[in-house]
Amino acid sequence: MSPTEQDHYAETAFRADAIPRQAPPSEKSTWKKLGSNLDVARLPWGHYIGVNPTLYEYDNEWFEDYQYMKEDYLGYAMINDARWSKFVDEDISLLYRFLRFWFVVISHGFSFIGGGGYFVFALAVITSVVGVIAQFFSDTPEYPPLILTFPLGVAAFCGAATILRRLYEKYSIRFYKSNKNWTDDIAFCRRTGMVKSFRGEFPFYEFDAFIEMRADMKGNQFHSLKVRHRYPQHSKDERNGLPLDYNFPADGNIAQLYAMWDMLGRYMDVSQPLPDIPRLEPFRHLDPATKAFDEAGKRGRPATYWRDLYAKASEQELKQLREEHRQIVDAAPWGSRPDLMAHSVPGYGDSYTAEPEDVNAYGRFPNKADRFVERTEAKDSSPQNKPDNH
Structure with missing residues (x-):
């Protein structure tokens, strides 16, 4: 880590290649209980694909916000270089x-x-x-x-x-x-690697991502991405006993949810540049890892690429770009990737179930053409640290 990055990021900042050893979940919180009966998959850690969900890659609302807020956008955006806020703190009557x-x-x-x-x-x-x-x-x-x-x-x-x-x-x-005053107190914090909540602060690596399925009265299925704390004995709500979790919406099929988790991981990982999405473009020069990445010419885009695109493109052109990007998300190799966390949490790999090569198979009835395979074993690149206090 460069001197600039050392001054900018806390020692607790998350790096996928430096996930510490952790304790297994408590006996009262087995893997089966940790995920609900409607969880259809637990997503792997690390091994980023680098594809963002379409909802964030081609966002309908961000440019309107940016045009009106202008310089104030840096202070009132939901996502910036420091944190991804998950709660609006409204100071209104x-x-x-x-x-x-x-x-x-x-x-x-x-x-x-x-x-x-x-x-x-x-x-x-x-x-x-x-x-x-x-x-x-x-x-x-x-x-x-x-x-x-x-x-x-x-x-x-x-x-x-x-x-x-x-x-x-x-x-x-x-x-x-008043209406979009995103708080820093309930957020996924890139600089520190911590997740802030009403129940305390917890390291990002203590959270797991699940695809959660819900069905309406007509039997229609809906899927969402739940990022849930692995150790609910330290974070559960004392009133109802529910574990700490966050919902991250994505527009479309299950591959979009995989892309959402991939993007969140890259956002929190300070060894990676900020995800290249419109809402984070105004902050790229403020993040040391991203600034170094861009100055080295690795981004391959002008500094105002997204702003210029939205200023010039018609709605029809943006719609076409969204459709093309959905195909990119679907074609990405999401299924059966290794999981870095298997080397850091005892018993983590024992809870796997077979995963389809095409992850969208989770959202449809069984098909003979769907091929389910086991995840390949990840190489252990993390330091051999002792388990933390959890």
Whole structure:
């Protein structure tokens, strides 16, 4: 590590080639209990592919944030060179929260954008028609103005909600100092290698990544990436006994979740440059490892590559780039990679299950064409340190 990096990163900073020996999970926290019954895979540590999830590679919202915040972007971004925040600390009143909640409910629930307004308007029309038809069977038929004007009133209300939603989408960023004040206290911290939480600070290498599956009432499956603390006896919530974990969303299939874990690992690993994504581009020169990487010409892109791309590209061009990147994520060799953590945690490798070469097979019914294989053994490149206090 260079002198500059030594001054910038703490001694606890995470490096994939220097993962210390750790204690096994406690007897009360077996691997089966550590992951829920709906976990379908535990993802390997290290051996980065270097492919980012499409949601972060081609982000729809970042450029709008950047254009409005400008120099303030460095202080209010969710992700920067120091930490990846996981909690918004809003310094606002309860009245503001209450009014904002109902504003969003009305503007999004009754707007013609997204279909909610059309549904409400259709109900109003049906109600009016039923009311008119019912008068034909009445001895004293009446056609009060309410029956005839009810759909028009609903249409006006939904139209107003649509205007409010447009204004919200265009100007909500103006309230970022209150609404998007990402805290440093609940975050994955690159400089220190620690994960800060409401339950204390824990080293990043004490967390494991799981693909978690959920199903709705219709049987549709949804998958998400859960990054969960391996030693819940030190971090569980005393109120409900749940272990400490974080959800990292990714748009699309299971390969995107693998890419999300790969990117998080590279973000925390100070032996790696910051992931080359739009939201981190303004911070690349502030991180020593990334700055050295870029100055050596290894990035192969201009310093403002993402900013220039979003300023010039049309939405159609960005859509095409997103589709092409999804294919890159799918084609990456995610399955059956070695796991560096197997040499650092006793019994870690014993909990493996067969993994498909095409990791997207986790998200579909068994197919004879799917090939499941065992993970190859990782080479032990970590120092032979004693187990830590956990």
